Amino acid sequence: MEIKLLRRKEIDKVKWNSCVHYATNGNIFGYMWYLDHIAKDWDALVEGDYESVFPLVWKERRFSGRDLHQPRLIRELGVYSIHVLSKPRVQRFLQAIPEEYRSIDIALNEQNPVPEGLPFQAEEQTNHQLFLNRPYEELADGFSRGLLEQLQKAEDAGLALSSNVKPEQIAAFYQEHLPRRAQDEEVFHGMQRVMYNALHRGWGFASTVLRPGDAAVLAVNFFLFSHGKVVSFMPVASAEGEEAGALPHLFNGLIRQHAGRPAILDFNASVPTAVAEGFGARPNPFFRLRKKAGALGWW
Known part of the structure; x- marks a missing residue:
C-alpha cells in the first residue's frame, strides 16, 4: 500500500474526481472544484493510482508553519476510497x-473509522440524515408534534415556496441574518462560487420562502x-421567518418533492438538531481530530 504526498498542482484532476465519484463514501466536499x-490551499495524500485520496487543507501561520484545518463550508473530508x-x-x-x-484540526467523513490509541483528541460530532425512499404520508408519520405545529403555522400564514433567486441574493440574505458567520469575505464569496458551479453542473438548486x-x-x-x-448547504x-416556521416549511417542501425516491436528505449539521430530529432524521456521527503543535509524534 503506497501512499504519497502530492501538491495541489501535481494532482491529476480526472483521476482524483473519479476516485471521489466512485468511492464507497464519496461526497460533494471531496471534488476538486x-x-x-x-x-484556499490544499495538498493531498494519494494511495496507488488514485485508489484512495485524502485532502489536506492547510493554512500558513506566521511563526509556526502550516496547520491542517477544516474550512467552514466543508463539514468533513478524510479518506475517500474505492476499497473497504x-x-x-x-x-x-x-x-x-x-x-x-x-497542528491538526480536521473532520473525517462519516465512513472513516477512527483507530484507537492515536495521540490526538477525537471528538464525536453529529449530522442528521433522512431517508426519502417512502411515500410522503409515511415520512410525515415520523414528524414530531412540535414540527407539525410549525408546518401548520406556516400553512395558515400562506407562506409560498420559490426557486427564483440568484446565488448572490442568497449570500446577501445569509450575510444579513447571520452576519457573524458570513463576515469572512472568503466564506461569503466561496459560497457563491459553489452555488454557481453546482447550477452549471445541474447539481443543485435554490429554495426560498x-x-x-x-x-x-x-x-x-x-x-x-x-x-x-x-x-x-446554507439554510437561514x-x-x-423563524417565528413563522419558514425553514421547516422549506424543508417540508423538499421532502414532498423527493418523497418515494432513492435519496437521502442530508441536513449537513447546519440545521438545529431539534429541526432535523423533528423531521425524523437519524443521527449520523463523524469525528473531528485535533492535535496541537509540539505534541508528541503520531505513534
Whole structure:
C-alpha cells in the first residue's frame, strides 16, 4: 500500500474526481472544484493510482508553519476510497501526514473509522440524515408534534415556496441574518462560487420562502446533489421567518418533492438538531481530530 504526498498542482484532476465519484463514501466536499473554491490551499495524500485520496487543507501561520484545518463550508473530508475503509487503511493515511503540518484540526467523513490509541483528541460530532425512499404520508408519520405545529403555522400564514433567486441574493440574505458567520469575505464569496458551479453542473438548486402579499423573503437555502444525497448547504431564516416556521416549511417542501425516491436528505449539521430530529432524521456521527503543535509524534 503506497501512499504519497502530492501538491495541489501535481494532482491529476480526472483521476482524483473519479476516485471521489466512485468511492464507497464519496461526497460533494471531496471534488476538486469544491475544494478549489472553498479551501484556499490544499495538498493531498494519494494511495496507488488514485485508489484512495485524502485532502489536506492547510493554512500558513506566521511563526509556526502550516496547520491542517477544516474550512467552514466543508463539514468533513478524510479518506475517500474505492476499497473497504478499514481502521488499518485510515491509520496508514493518518500516519502518512507529513510533519510539516504542525497542528491538526480536521473532520473525517462519516465512513472513516477512527483507530484507537492515536495521540490526538477525537471528538464525536453529529449530522442528521433522512431517508426519502417512502411515500410522503409515511415520512410525515415520523414528524414530531412540535414540527407539525410549525408546518401548520406556516400553512395558515400562506407562506409560498420559490426557486427564483440568484446565488448572490442568497449570500446577501445569509450575510444579513447571520452576519457573524458570513463576515469572512472568503466564506461569503466561496459560497457563491459553489452555488454557481453546482447550477452549471445541474447539481443543485435554490429554495426560498416568501411572505404572502409583498413576497418578502423569510428564509433561503441551497441544496446540492451528490452520491444519492440532497445536501442542505446554507439554510437561514430572518427573525420573522423563524417565528413563522419558514425553514421547516422549506424543508417540508423538499421532502414532498423527493418523497418515494432513492435519496437521502442530508441536513449537513447546519440545521438545529431539534429541526432535523423533528423531521425524523437519524443521527449520523463523524469525528473531528485535533492535535496541537509540539505534541508528541503520531505513534
